[in-house]
Amino acid sequence: MIRQRTATTSTAGLISILLTYFSLIVLILVFARQIISDVSLESPISNYIVIPIAIILPLFLTVVIGLNVYRIWREKRRGHPGVNLKIRLMLFFAIITLLSSLPQGILSVSFIEIAMNRWFSSPIAEGLEGGVDLVLQYNLEKVKGLRAFGGSPLLSSLYRDIPRSPLNVWKTVQETSTLADSLQIYLAGGEEHSFFGDERGKVSYQRVNTWDSGLANRESYESYSALRYLRRQTIGGNEYLIILSTIIPKDFDKKAEKLTSSNDTFNQIELFQPIFRITLILFYFFFSFPLILLSLLISFLLSEEVIQPIVSLEDATRRVADGDFSYRILNRTGNELSSLVQSFNSMVSELESSRHKLLQTEKISAWQEIAQRMAHEIKNPLTPIKLSAERILYRYRDKNINFERILEQAVSTIIREVGNLNDLLGEFRDFARLPAPQISDLRIRDLLTEAVEVFRDSYPTVTFDLENLDQSLSIPADRSQMRQVFTNLVKNACESIQDTGSVMLRTDLVRKRNKQYCRIQIKDSGLGIEQDFHGQVFNPYFTTKEGGTGLGLPIVERIIFDHDGQIWFETEKNTGTTFFIDLPLER
Ligand SMILES: Nc1ncnc2c1ncn2[C@@H]1O[C@H](COP(=O)(O)OP(=O)(O)O)[C@@H](O)[C@H]1O
Ligand SMILES: [Mg+2]
Numbered sequence: 319m320i321r322q323r324t325a326t327t328s329t330a331g332l333i334s335i336l337l338t339y340f341s342l343i344v345l346i347l348v349f350a351r352q353i354i355s356d357v358s359l360e361s362p363i364s365n366y367i368v369i370p371i372a373i374i375l376p377l378f379l380t381v382v383i384g385l386n387v388y389r390i391w392r393e394k395r396r397g398h399p400g401v402n403l404k405i406r407l408m409l410f411f412a413i414i415t416l417l418s419s420l421p422q423g424i425l426s427v428s429f430i431e432i433a434m435n436r437w438f439s440s441p442i443a444e445g446l447e448g449g450v451d452l453v454l455q456y457n458l459e460k461v462k463g464l465r466a467f468g469g470s471p472l473l474s475s476l477y478r479d480i481p482r483s484p485l486n487v488w489k490t491v492q493e494t495s496t497l498a499d500s501l502q503i504y505l506a507g508g509e510e511h512s513f514f515g516d517e518r519g520k521v522s523y524q525r526v527n528t529w530d531s532g533l534a535n536r537e538s539y540e541s542y543s544a545l546r547y548l549r550r551q552t553i554g555g556n557e558y559l560i561i562l563s564t565i566i567p568k569d570f571d572k573k574a575e576k577l578t579s580s581n582d583t584f585n586q587i588e589l590f591q592p593i594f595r596i597t598l599i600l601f602y603f604f605f606s607f608p609l610i611l612l613s614l615l616i617s618f619l620l621s622e623e624v625i626q627p628i629v630s631l632e633d634a635t636r637r638v639a640d641g642d643f644s645y646r647i648l649n650r651t652g653n654e655l656s657s658l659v660q661s662f663n664s665m666v667s668e669l670e671s672s673r674h675k676l677l678q679t680e681k682i683s684a685w686q687e688i689a690q691r692m693a694h695e696i697k698n699p700l701t702p703i704k705l706s707a708e709r710i711l712y713r714y715r716d717k718n719i720n721f722e723r724i725l726e727q728a729v730s731t732i733i734r735e736v737g738n739l740n741d742l743l744g745e746f747r748d749f750a751r752l753p754a755p756q757i758s759d760l761r762i763r764d765l766l767t768e769a770v771e772v773f774r775d776s777y778p779t780v781t782f783d784l785e786n787l788d789q790s791l792s793i794p795a796d797r798s799q800m801r802q803v804f805t806n807l808v809k810n811a812c813e814s815i816q817d818t819g820s821v822m823l824r825t826d827l828v829r830k831r832n833k834q835y836c837r838i839q840i841k842d843s844g845l846g847i848e849q850d851f852h853g854q855v856f857n858p859y860f861t862t863k864e865g866g867t868g869l870g871l872p873i874v875e876r877i878i879f880d881h882d883g884q885i886w887f888e889t890e891k892n893t894g895t896t897f898f899i900d901l902p903l904e905r
Contacts, residue, residue, distance in 0.1 A: 709724065847891075
């Protein structure tokens with residue numbers, strides 16, 4: 319049976335994380351635009367889509383990372399293979415992630431700072447304000463100039479020529495000042511006397527008549543505005559209304575308006591500047607924090623990926639060390655570790671075959687030893703048989719009167735020794751030709767009580783205790799072989815007790831390497847086993863008893879091995895011996 323293990327990879331997880339990563343970048347590009355235009359016009363963070371994303375995404379990622387950390391913590395507590403290496407790798411990755419994002423964060427924040435400072439720097443503010451001043455000054459100059467010119471005494475002497483030659487007057491006005499774009503003259507009463515210059519300067523008598531002398535209010539029309547100066551003057555007995563006009567193009571007004579409103583907006587933003595700065599920095603963290611979390615998650619997955627083959631190697635090495643030579647690692651080809659895995663697999667194959675060879679050689683030498691001991695054991699009873707037979711013959715020829723008694727003695731010796739030989743051969747046959755176990759579910763309690771019952775009558779001085787025998791506990795085993803095991807062990811226990819003593823049997827459930835076993839203890843209060851014999855009691859034909867075969871324990875050991883179990887003992891001289899047997903609950 320070859321058990322295999324695949325180095326699994328979490329490619330799907332990696333792909334989904336990368337997708338999230340890229341969509342996050344797209345989101346940043348989209349929202350960066352939006353947030354900046356929002357902030358500069360209205361209240362800061364007015365974008366309500368940004369907020370849930372900025373909160374939910376990092377929250378979600380933090381939960382995922384928390385789950386991963388918890389999983390690793392559990393693995394560490396359970397002593398999962400490779401978990402320490404995994405933790406070190408993850409820490410390593412996490413430190414790299416944080417180290418690489420730290421300078422980025424510092425750069426971005428200081429970049430925002432610098433940009434903001436530049437943005438709201440004094441040259442720009444001064445420029446804007448200067449522009450507004452310029453506009454105001456231009457206006458002021460026009461107004462002042464027209465007022466000074468319109469009210470000047472020079473003009474009142476010039477106007478005296480109006481009845482005679484108004485054209486000359488206009489020409490002189492034009493020569494004197496660039497401010498006058500038109501000259502309009504009414505006679506008191508409403509009759510228009512004359513008009514010169516830009517038609518746009520014209521104004522009706524009804525309007526003019528309501529004005530006081532001097533600079534009139536500035537009047538705006540669709541495409542221009544006009545400044546006017548009115549003078550009432552009596553020349554040659556008639557009263558004249560004389561109007562000087564300056565035309566200001568609308569274009570200029572519009573630009574002036576824009577400049578003023580820009581200046582206002584700028585001042586307003588400058589007021590919001592601290593909030594704006596905080597918003598930008600928050601925005602940076604809202605998006606860079608999930609990015610850092612995502613990178614952490616990726617590093618988790620990557621370390622898992624890196625660690626997996628090493629873990630399966632470690633696992634496999636441990637199994638092989640435990641004696642499972644059938645274990646092989648399945649690895650995806652193309653992996654950097656695949657050659658390592660391959661050499662591991664071939665190493666285990668070689669180990670398995672060499673161990674197989676070793677077992678074979680051990681078997682052969684064991685059999686040689688058995689054959690030698692067999693010859694020896696058979697020779698022992700042969701000598702008394704031969705002696706007895708010779709004695710019968712000799713006494714028969716001798717015509718001895720005691721012949722009948724001697725015959726009886728000799729023949730019973732022969733019969734006894736032949737019986738011994740027969741026992742020996744019988745046990746040897748059991749040992750040499752132990753058939754494969756016929757597995758069925760056996761109730762362990764029944765087996766042990768049966769074994770005890772056999773000896774109760776023959777050893778009346780021994781008390782038998784059955785402890786902790788679970789009624790329902792059953793194991794898959796061969797009935798007759800198990801009977802032999804417990805009979806041999808209980809027999810040895812009884813034989814070790816000199817006068818009176820006790821034999822105790824007990825079962826427990828134990829767990830070894832994820833497998834459940836039934837542990838059976840057979841404990842006696844006998845002589846114990848000598849230190850020198852500890853290594854020999856399981857050897858075939860080792861016995862310290864007169865008439866012992868030395869095959870009881872080897873047979874027991876064979877049967878237990880055939881049932882995938884283990885057997886060992888603990889002993890103390892003059893206190894007693896306990897034999898332990900672990901048998902698997904499942905095969
Ligand atoms: N419960 C025990 N107490 C003391 N010695 C024991 C016990 N079981 C086995 N032994 C020792 O191990 C030897 C081998 O036992 P075994 O293989 O059953 O052969 P045998 O019983 O025929 O001697 C025994 O001769 C004895 O010295
Ligand atoms: Mg025995």
